[in-house]
Amino acid sequence: MTPNSADDDRHRRLAAVRPRLVAFALMHLRDAAQAEDAVQEALVAAIEKPEAFAGRSGYETWVFGILKYKILDAMRAQRRQGKWQPLEDETDDEAIDRQFQRNGRWQESARPSSWGEPEATFENEYFWQVFDACMIGLPDNLARVFSLRELMGLSTGDICQEVGIKENNCWVMLHRARLRLRACIERGWLEESA
Amino acid sequence: MMMCKQATRLMSLKRDRPLTFQERLSLRLHLAMCGACRNCDRQFELLHQVGRHYEPTSEDDGERHEQSDDDPGSPGR
Numbered sequence: 001m002t003p004n005s006a007d008d009d010r011h012r013r014l015a016a017v018r019p020r021l022v023a024f025a026l027m028h029l030r031d032a033a034q035a036e037d038a039v040q041e042a043l044v045a046a047i048e049k050p051e052a053f054a055g056r057s058g059y060e061t062w063v064f065g066i067l068k069y070k071i072l073d074a075m076r077a078q079r080r081q082g083k084w085q086p087l088e089d090e091t092d093d094e095a096i097d098r099q100f101q102r103n104g105r106w107q108e109s110a111r112p113s114s115w116g117e118p119e120a121t122f123e124n125e126y127f128w129q130v131f132d133a134c135m136i137g138l139p140d141n142l143a144r145v146f147s148l149r150e151l152m153g154l155s156t157g158d159i160c161q162e163v164g165i166k167e168n169n170c171w172v173m174l175h176r177a178r179l180r181l182r183a184c185i186e187r188g189w190l191e192e193s194a
Numbered sequence: 195m196m197m198c199k200q201a202t203r204l205m206s207l208k209r210d211r212p213l214t215f216q217e218r219l220s221l222r223l224h225l226a227m228c229g230a231c232r233n234c235d236r237q238f239e240l241l242h243q244v245g246r247h248y249e250p251t252s253e254d255d256g257e258r259h260e261q262s263d264d265d266p267g268s269p270g271r
Contacts (some may be wrong), residue, residue, distance in 0.1 A: 024248065064249045104197025112233035118240050122247045131244065149210065151245040156210045175206035182237045 010050065010059065014043055017060045021067055023132060028071045029078070030140050038074050045110065068069045069153060075144070075162065084163050096179050110183060112123040113190065130188035134181050145170060146177035196220050198231055205235045209242050 018039065025035035046053075046063045053062050077082060099110040106112070121127050135143055148154045148162065149170075156170045165173075204213060204221040213221065225232050 059248055100199045104199040106198050106230050111230040112237055114233050115237060115240060118236075120242060121240060122243075150242060151248055153245055169211055171207055174210060175203050178206050178238050178241055179202060181241055182234065186237070 007050075011047070013059055013098075014046060016044070017063065021064070023072075024064070024151070025067060025071055027132075027135050027151065028144060029074055031078075033183075034078075036170040038070040039067060039185070041070045045070075054131050071152075072162065075148075080082065081161055084144070086182055092192060093176055097175055100177060112182065112186065115189060127185075127189065130185050131181075133188065134184035137184060138177060138180060142173050142180065145173045146181070150172055196224050198224075198228060198234075201225070201228070201231050202234055202238075205231070205238050209238060 021039045021042065022035055025038045026032065029035045029038065042063060045066050053059060057065075093186065099107055101107055115121055135147075138146065144163070145159060148159045154162065156167050158175070159170050160167045161163075201221060201224040204217050207213065208221070225235060225261070
């Protein structure tokens with residue numbers, strides 16, 4: 001491959017992966033313009049420093065790695081602007097209370113069912129549509145903490161530092177995010193197969 | 195006796211920090227008796243794995259070795 005056609009190939013692959021990068025950034029930043037900016041910066045970095053790609057991972061994965069740093073930078077800026085609130089009231093969440101009876105058992109209508117084999121679920125395009133929609137439906141602070149933990153893979157200790165909340169608060173938020181997500185996904189997921 | 199709601203708290207927590215012995219024991223007891231919570235536990239696990247599948251799993255993982263394995267350190271030993 002000549003250098004030029006290698007460049008063309010990379011540009012083509014960047015264009016192809018761009019929508020997923022934007023969706024990923026949006027989940028963390030919850031702001032379309034900031035998500036676009038973070039992706040733009042990541043793409044520029046990838047194009048300007050192609051020699052930094054060591055070939056140890058796939059090219060797209062490498063670009064994703066760059067994007068993660070850009071997202072973290074943007075999140076720090078959001079924090080400075082005061083866009084991050086910890087949970088104020090740790091005891092009350094209606095969306096979650098609806099899943100349980102007063103005595104702490106599942107509501108009949110909310111009892112978790114089986115989603116089948118994880119691998120098959122992940123390969124199903126429809127699952128990702130439901131997942132993305134449910135992420136968008138989460139309250140901002142829960143979505144941010146969930147994406148830092150489960151999409152970015154940060155520890156709750158690191159998240160506390162990153163966003164300036166107490167670790168205990170972080171665990172409460174993750175519990176809520178997971179319960180809301182599971183209920184939302186289950187609704188969308190089972191509707192499709194019904 | 196721990197109820198489902200508290201059980202989900204431990205199911206969530208165990209993905210973020212190691213549970214204490216007491217917590218592990220009460221969660222295990224609850225899961226042994228409650229099918230809905232076992233499903234919930236699997237759903238949390240799936241959500242826990244979502245990140246690994248969210249990144250583009252590049253189809254070119256196989257071809258990367260062709261370009262990258264010119265490590266100067268080892269040949270000849």
